[in-house]
Amino acid sequence: MQAYEVQEPTTDYEGVVQVERDRPEPGPGEALVRLRAASLNYRDLAIASADLAYPGTDLPVIPLSDGAGEVVAVGEDVQRLAEGDRVATPFAPDWIDGPYAPEKGARTTGGNVDGALAEYAAFPAESLPLVPDYLSDEEAASLSCAGLTAWRALVEDGDLTADETVLALGTGGVSTFALQFADLHGARTVVTSSSDEKLERARELGADETINYEATPEWGGTVAERVGGVDHVVEVGGPGTLEQSLEAAAPTGHVHLIGVLAGQDGLVHPGPILGKALTVEGVMGVGSRAMFDRMLDAMAAGEVTPVVDSVFAFDEAREAYRYLERGEHQGKVVVSLP
Structure with missing residues (x-):
């Protein structure tokens, strides 16, 4: 073969x-x-x-x-x-x-x-x-990695509900699935990117707020100002973006640490984690077949492509x-x- x-x-x-x-x-x-x-x-x-x-x-x-x-x-x-x-x-x-x-x-x-x-x-x-x-x-x-990772973070681990807000960093595979799953659950969504063209596409997919992170380097504060902080951050950047993600998170919010696309080196001040009682959790192992089955059932019911x-x-x-x-x-x- x-x-x-x-x-x-x-x-x-x-x-x-x-x-x-x-x-x-x-x-x-x-x-x-x-x-x-x-x-x-x-x-x-x-x-x-x-x-x-x-x-x-x-x-x-x-x-x-x-x-x-x-x-x-x-x-x-x-x-x-x-x-x-x-x-x-x-x-x-x-x-x-x-x-x-x-x-x-x-x-x-x-x-x-x-x-x-x-x-x-x-x-x-x-x-x-x-x-x-x-x-x-x-x-x-x-679906096997990107889709299931986003599903597990938001739904299986995060218990996502319609009255919550989700921040997806970038427009790659995991972040795009996170946007779609958040939209499927009726949650409000924020997407960041360095490309205005990609942000326009994100709005077509259901994003409620978009931010160009090159034009707005301190985007964490901007997210907090626009939506009052987010309940879930799909964090794919790692130390390079984590400080801004902590700033964007609402009190008692969840930061789902999935990737290190912005580099593995860096210092993160723990103040926002303590001050806002945030949950920062790593998504390890992607997900089980049972989670995969539940994700596919939900996708089919909502006709998510x-x-x-x-x-x-x-x-x-x-x-x-x-x-x-x-x-x-x-x-x-x-x-x-x-």
Whole structure:
């Protein structure tokens, strides 16, 4: 079968190499998936880049946690799935239900378990969520990491309600899903970006307030002035943006720490956390299959369609990496499988 491997971290993703591999066979309790599309996350850049460091990776590895396709075979003792079922890939294949635990997140697809940038992949059948018919393969392939992370932060952990306000930093995959899920729940939304064009698109997707953070570097105070502070911050920047996020948060608000896109180094003053009794929590392990199922049910009920920015051909996978790194996207960057 055709696949890609991350063979070594490099500066221009030249270590992401197209290879021929034997087609896997499903073992007991497993399902074999014929993948039709896969999508990229910032994590995938970190795994393949010499300039970034991502722990818990075993190279060579077939990359990408996010994918979708159909079941073509099942192993012994599989009752839940059958040939022809459309499924999405799991980020943490051992986390089926219940609260997060280190052993449930020890194996990660595209990190230390072969991922979705291949024609076929085998996964524990219990880990694979069934995809609703209204989603295309490309849309379904965008959900496993970015979609589920945003859902877990706001809904599973944050108990989001219609009378609350959500701040999403930027317009990448996680932040765009956060905007859509907040809108689905009737919550008020604020989105930041350095691009006025992307902010206009965010308003089309339901954003109530938008702020260009280059034009307004002290955007935390601006958010607090406009909406009286937010109940949830989807924080993807890390130390580079956390100070402003704490400023934007309302008393007893939640800051969901998901990424470090603005860098891992920096000092954060704890005063706002103490003074406003804020909850700052890391979102670890993305989410369980049970959470994935609940997310898909809610999406189907509200007819939520993932925002796919662009689709690259399989032979253009490395260019998809480079495009994502340039930050020109809004929503998800997808690779179509042959």
